[in-house]
Amino acid sequence: MANQEMTGAEIVIKSLIDQGVEVIFGYPGGAVLPLYDELFKQNSIRHILVRQEGGAVHAAEGYARSTGKPGVVLVTSGPGATNAVTGLADALLDSIPIICLTGQVATHLIGNDAFQEADTVGITRPVTKHNYLVKSANDLARTMHEAFYVATTGRPGPVVIDLPKDVQFEAGTYIPPSLVQHKSYKPQIKGNLKAIKEAVKLIAGAKKPIFYSGGGVINSGPKAAKILTQLVRMTGYPITSTLMGLGAFPASDKQSLGMLGMHGTYEANNAMHDCDVMICVGARFDDRITGRLDAFSPNSKKIHIDIDPSSINKNIRVDLPIVGDVAHVLEDMVKVWKSEVCVPDAAALESWWSEIAAWRSRDCLKFKQEGSVIKPQYALSRLQELTKDHDRYITTEVGQHQMWAAQYLTFDEPNRWMTSGGLGTMGYGLPAAVGAQIAHPDALVIDVAGEASIMMNIQEMSTILQYRLPVKIFILNNQYMGMVRQWQELMHGSRYSESYMESLPDFVKLAEAFGAKGLRCDHVDNVDDCIKEMIETPGAVLVDMLVDQTENVFPMVPSGAAHNQMLLADDKEGEGPEVSSKGRALV
Amino acid sequence: MDDNEIHRHTIAVLVDNEFGVLARVVGLFSGRGYNIESLTVAKVDDAENWSRITIVTTGNDMVIPQIKAQLERLVPVHKIADLTVEGPSVEREMALVKVECKGEKRVEALRMADIFRARAIDTTETSFVFEVTGVRDKVKAFVNLMEPLGRIEVCRTGIVAVKRGSDTI
Ligand SMILES: Cc1ncc(C[n+]2csc(CCOP(=O)(O)OP(=O)(O)O)c2C)c(N)n1
Ligand SMILES: [Mg+2]
Numbered sequence: 001m002a003n004q005e006m007t008g009a010e011i012v013i014k015s016l017i018d019q020g021v022e023v024i025f026g027y028p029g030g031a032v033l034p035l036y037d038e039l040f041k042q043n044s045i046r047h048i049l050v051r052q053e054g055g056a057v058h059a060a061e062g063y064a065r066s067t068g069k070p071g072v073v074l075v076t077s078g079p080g081a082t083n084a085v086t087g088l089a090d091a092l093l094d095s096i097p098i099i100c101l102t103g104q105v106a107t108h109l110i111g112n113d114a115f116q117e118a119d120t121v122g123i124t125r126p127v128t129k130h131n132y133l134v135k136s137a138n139d140l141a142r143t144m145h146e147a148f149y150v151a152t153t154g155r156p157g158p159v160v161i162d163l164p165k166d167v168q169f170e171a172g173t174y175i176p177p178s179l180v181q182h183k184s185y186k187p188q189i190k191g192n193l194k195a196i197k198e199a200v201k202l203i204a205g206a207k208k209p210i211f212y213s214g215g216g217v218i219n220s221g222p223k224a225a226k227i228l229t230q231l232v233r234m235t236g237y238p239i240t241s242t243l244m245g246l247g248a249f250p251a252s253d254k255q256s257l258g259m260l261g262m263h264g265t266y267e268a269n270n271a272m273h274d275c276d277v278m279i280c281v282g283a284r285f286d287d288r289i290t291g292r293l294d295a296f297s298p299n300s301k302k303i304h305i306d307i308d309p310s311s312i313n314k315n316i317r318v319d320l321p322i323v324g325d326v327a328h329v330l331e332d333m334v335k336v337w338k339s340e341v342c343v344p345d346a347a348a349l350e351s352w353w354s355e356i357a358a359w360r361s362r363d364c365l366k367f368k369q370e371g372s373v374i375k376p377q378y379a380l381s382r383l384q385e386l387t388k389d390h391d392r393y394i395t396t397e398v399g400q401h402q403m404w405a406a407q408y409l410t411f412d413e414p415n416r417w418m419t420s421g422g423l424g425t426m427g428y429g430l431p432a433a434v435g436a437q438i439a440h441p442d443a444l445v446i447d448v449a450g451e452a453s454i455m456m457n458i459q460e461m462s463t464i465l466q467y468r469l470p471v472k473i474f475i476l477n478n479q480y481m482g483m484v485r486q487w488q489e490l491m492h493g494s495r496y497s498e499s500y501m502e503s504l505p506d507f508v509k510l511a512e513a514f515g516a517k518g519l520r521c522d523h524v525d526n527v528d529d530c531i532k533e534m535i536e537t538p539g540a541v542l543v544d545m546l547v548d549q550t551e552n553v554f555p556m557v558p559s560g561a562a563h564n565q566m567l568l569a570d571d572k573e574g575e576g577p578e579v580s581s582k583g584r585a586l587v
Numbered sequence: 588m589d590d591n592e593i594h595r596h597t598i599a600v601l602v603d604n605e606f607g608v609l610a611r612v613v614g615l616f617s618g619r620g621y622n623i624e625s626l627t628v629a630k631v632d633d634a635e636n637w638s639r640i641t642i643v644t645t646g647n648d649m650v651i652p653q654i655k656a657q658l659e660r661l662v663p664v665h666k667i668a669d670l671t672v673e674g675p676s677v678e679r680e681m682a683l684v685k686v687e688c689k690g691e692k693r694v695e696a697l698r699m700a701d702i703f704r705a706r707a708i709d710t711t712e713t714s715f716v717f718e719v720t721g722v723r724d725k726v727k728a729f730v731n732l733m734e735p736l737g738r739i740e741v742c743r744t745g746i747v748a749v750k751r752g753s754d755t756i
Contacts, residue, residue, distance in 0.1 A: 121607060126618050130662040150662055184665040310656035314650060
């Protein structure tokens with residue numbers, strides 16, 4: 001039934017259905033009423049009504065990240081669109097495929113400062129992978145299908161389609177997805193075979209190798225994670241992961257050194273610093289990873305696999321770039337490795353592993369749980385222990401609790417960990433949990449939160465209750481914007497300017513007000529019972545876990561320092577590297 | 588990093604001639620802190636509906652390939668060529684230079700224009716408008732020589748460039 005005549009609104013909904021969309025997250029308003037009317041008339045697509053448009057985008061991110069499918073958002077013009085901007089920027093930096101439909105005033109009113117008019121394509125241009133303003137219903141179907149193609153292929157990202165109200169009413173011709181192709185946008189999928197062969201040779205000859213994998217592996221899909229795991233096991237080499245890449249390789253495997261970077265493990269950062277061959281897979285050498293650029297892994301040959309050519313040589317000069325999709329490139333690498341019968345240098349590898357063992361023996365994540373005051377690390381270790389056998393999805397807010405969650409929770413599979421890595425958006429976790437739970441209704445979905453972050457999108461509790469989502473909110477309540485306080489302590493003479501959270505709500509009552517269960521825990525002896533009750537309670541639960549207010553996140557590579565100059569929790573005061581004035585200026 | 592020296596590059600970009608495409612390119616440069624020395628744009632292919640943008644920018648060996656790669660990420664971009672590195676190219680810029688002058692200065696202005704092969708395209712008793720075409724330095728030199736002759740107004744197109752020989756971008 002190609003080439004049917006329909007209204008613009010019908011075309012939009014038909015396109016979504018033909019693209020396989022099952023859920024959209026949105027909030028209505030004047031400029032999208034024709035679309036909401038069409039939604040009302042159909043049964044294929046479920047609409048989840050959030051409580052603020054920012055929540056819609058984060059929910060779509062959680063949905064996308066936990067399923068590998070694009071997340072779809074529908075918001076009205078003006079304030080609806082501007083509220084969505086933070087989520088779009090978040091999705092851009094973390095490469096999450098999002099289709100965001102925004103209403104717009106009628107075409108003849110554009111530019112007139114009409115009611116609820118905003119220059120949405122202008123505002124969202126720098127925070128999207130691409131955006132469109134559709135001025136004719138005849139362009140709609142092509143634009144919709146193209147948007148899905150752009151959002152989901154290459155390096156994924158958010159795409160905005162701005163839909164003037166008159167275009168939603170106008171009649172136009174529908175065309176199905178298969179008839180749409182793009183003239184200029186063609187991402188490179190297969191890697192250059194010559195470069196791949198060269199890389200395998202370099203990898204096989206390494207004496208101190210390390211794999212450094214990132215969010216690109218997750219984006220490439222479960223197959224990429226599987227082949228990465230295969231390759232890492234074949235070589236016997238160590239692997240470390242970025243915050244965004246956790247779960248691509250099983251964290252409980254002995255070849256895993258855990259996370260690297262600013263709050264990465266001692267062994268991961270030292271191995272990165274001392275390695276002779278670095279294999280970067282779908283990661284981008286960002287400043288949270290590299291620390292001081294001129295001191296970053298000074299003696300290594302660097303191989304970089306990335307689907308985005310602009311990631312190559314952006315921050316760090318690499319020796320061997322391979323542009324392509326991670327799954328395809330790794331698959332070719334495994335083939336070459338097998339066909340060339342590569343054997344790693346066993347003696348070199350053994351001594352490399354014993355160096356690593358020495359770093360590991362520092363036990364950089366150990367903490368002392370003494371007395372009745374709960375250490376946040378303890379709470380998360382218990383959460384790990386008590387939830388590890390569940391079908392579990394974790395989202396986080398942003399701050400210390402996020403870093404502790406990355407350090408103390410273990411991810412053995414991709415798509416199980418959702419966090420705002422690039423933009424660091426407080427308020428991400430709760431709506432992201434909504435999206436993950438919608439996609440996985442029977443799973444245990446937990447938002448690991450801070451008491452400050454949770455207030456940024458607390459209204460989404462209402463969404464959770466409306467759809468009876470059994471989301472668990474696990475607040476590590478230190479009554480501080482802990483991450484801000486930590487930086488003020490380390491870099492601003494402990495002047496805690498505006499980082500103490502006054503007048504916090506009674507979170508238990510707040511949960512009850514929304515219709516959820518609230519639990520409070522303030523004694524170390526009750527932690528297990530509290531977590532168990534949280535898991536066993538059917539419906540939504542909010543846990544207010546009162547934790548040590550003064551705890552800091554360690555290990556830490558202070559800004560402007562090198563990887564081998566880490567601060568550890570058990571360093572005596574003043575023993576760590578001084579933060580230079582230049583380092584202080586970095587964020 | 589290895590080479591922090593700043594060089595000037597002329598980059599040609601073929602784009603879909605669609606709504607907002609120039610804003611994307613310009614926004615990319617401003618958002619990422621790249622320099623624009625000059626930028627020209629016009630439709631060059633009616634059948635394909637393509638425009639060609641010529642950008643003169645500066646940067647070190649790390650930045651210039653980044654600029655290219657970032658431009659490549661823009662969805663409506665078809666082709667990019669760094670004309671400075673991809674073999675020899677010819678560059679031209681056109682300027683309209685208005686100079687207000689009387690008496691002997693007028694003779695001097697015409698003499699100068701003759702040397703620079705600039706054409707007078709408008710004249711009154713007290714002014715000329717010259718059209719001058721050439722490489723940047725020539726245009727600049729012409730403007731510098733006109734300046735002492737009277738109050739002037741300058742309008743430059745920015746550089747356009749193509750590869751030498753039969754090779755296209
Ligand atoms: C929207 C937003 N505003 C400000 C910040 C800066 N910021 C980073 S962490 C943080 C404090 C977070 O406090 P909390 O949620 O209590 O987490 P904690 O660090 O205490 O675990 C702030 C303000 C941010 N990341 N996002
Ligand atoms: Mg806090």
